[in-house]
Amino acid sequence: MLQQQIMREIQGIPEDKLAEIYDIIHYFRLGLEKETEAEHQPGVLKGSLGNAFFDDLKLCDISRQILKKTENKIYVSSASAWEISTKYRIGKMPEAKQLLSNYEELLNEMGFTQLSVTTAHALRAGQLKIEHRDPFDRMLMAQAELESISVITYDNAFQHDFIAVIPGFN
Numbered sequence: 001m002l003q004q005q006i007m008r009e010i011q012g013i014p015e016d017k018l019a020e021i022y023d024i025i026h027y028f029r030l031g032l033e034k035e036t037e038a039e040h041q042p043g044v045l046k047g048s049l050g051n052a053f054f055d056d057l058k059l060c061d062i063s064r065q066i067l068k069k070t071e072n073k074i075y076v077s078s079a080s081a082w083e084i085s086t087k088y089r090i091g092k093m094p095e096a097k098q099l100l101s102n103y104e105e106l107l108n109e110m111g112f113t114q115l116s117v118t119t120a121h122a123l124r125a126g127q128l129k130i131e132h133r134d135p136f137d138r139m140l141m142a143q144a145e146l147e148s149i150s151v152i153t154y155d156n157a158f159q160h161d162f163i164a165v166i167p168g169f170n
Contacts, residue, residue: 019060062167063152063167066152066166074110075115075147075149076107076112077115077117077140078114079139079140079143081103082136083136084096115147117139122139122142124146125139125141125142128141141162145163149164150163150165151163152166153166154167
């Protein structure tokens with residue numbers, strides 16, 4: 001009976017949101033298993049700072065595994081630090097206080113590579129022929145295109161043929 005109600009609810013969800021719902025269900029179902037993982041894995045932080053990268057319910061298992069593998073070179077744009085800091089300042093992301101106080105240290109501990117914004121990135125972001133107006137997203141798209149790197153996101157705004165997105169949408 002409850003499963004049927006849940007299925008009816010799921011059928012009413014827009015197609016572009018189903019990946020998020022799947023990940024919530026999947027993560028919930030595997031929650032106990034994830035809690036028993038090894039105490040430390042290379043490239044993985046424990047606690048609230050590590051959660052900023054690995055406990056987002058929207059993050060699928062494929063993306064988590066890509067981030068955790070130390071042999072993968074993971075770039076984090078300085079535009080992301082700018083966006084998080086701005087959202088914290090205006091009150092849209094109050095939980096980011098601890099993350100911001102140790103941001104560079106966290107990136108180093110995770111083994112991530114900082115990707116600075118260059119003039120070429122800025123020029124490309126301004127020239128992208130897309131409707132999306134968010135300057136942070138436009139910068140990430142420009143960097144991904146010019147540096148030939150993929151972006152891990154569920155944001156539909158990134159679905160353009162000039163960049164690769166992980167996970168891809170069907």
